[in-house]
Amino acid sequence: MIAAQLVPTPVGPLSLLSREGVLVAAGFTADPTEMFVRLTPALQSEGLEVVDDLGPAASATRAYLAGDLDALDEIPVSQPGSPTRKRLHQALREVKAGTTVSYAELAERAGLPRTAARAAGSACAQNLIAPFVPCHRVLPSGGGYGGYYYGVPVKEWLIAHESGQMMNAG
Structure with a gap:
């Protein structure tokens, strides 16, 4: 299952999508499905569930917004590509x-x-x-x-x- 959380930012909501603790998508949209449909068909087949707290990714986002500009660097990410x-x-x-x-x-x-x-x-x-x-x-x-x-x-x-x-x- 792909878990999603919306985190408020000064420039609008940030949708975070995570699979087993690894961020697979994130973008400035109030609708996590806008990010979900950009994932590979294999990931989409796992389904999407909006949760209250993604843990480290959400915490890092809040820390980044509060001024810890390196906080996002610690979060593991994975996306397709050559x-x-x-x-x-x-x-x-x-x-x-x-x-x-x-x-x-x-x-x-x-x-x-x-x-x-x-x-x-x-x-x-x-x-x-x-x-x-x-x-x-x-x-x-x-x-x-x-x-x-x-x-x-x-x-x-x-x-x-x-x-x-x-x-x-x-």
Whole structure:
């Protein structure tokens, strides 16, 4: 069974989905089924149950929101993908809170050529476990915030939160 919990955040509810203590999806939505339908058919076949407390993942989220910016790093995650995508997701987890990288830099950190920036962008777009796999920390080299699956205002808030420049969600 996939267990889900909603955790309130300043930018809206964060749905956490976990299987046997490993986070398989997380996203800024009030409806956990929006994340559930993005899982593999094998995981979907296990069913979804909303619970009151997922334990460590929910505690880490609350700690992160309270200012412990490294709290999410300790939570185990698992998501599907090619070996290249898995390398990119692992490199994303190593980008420290309060810092950002470009797509080309992310590719380089994953041991791929800088020309793999497009693959890095795809890995971010397909990331199922935000903000635990922090694709919000990747910015276009040309400036601005670029896109974000949950909307640019959420990305802006996450970056501001991590840099100590709190701002109101809007």
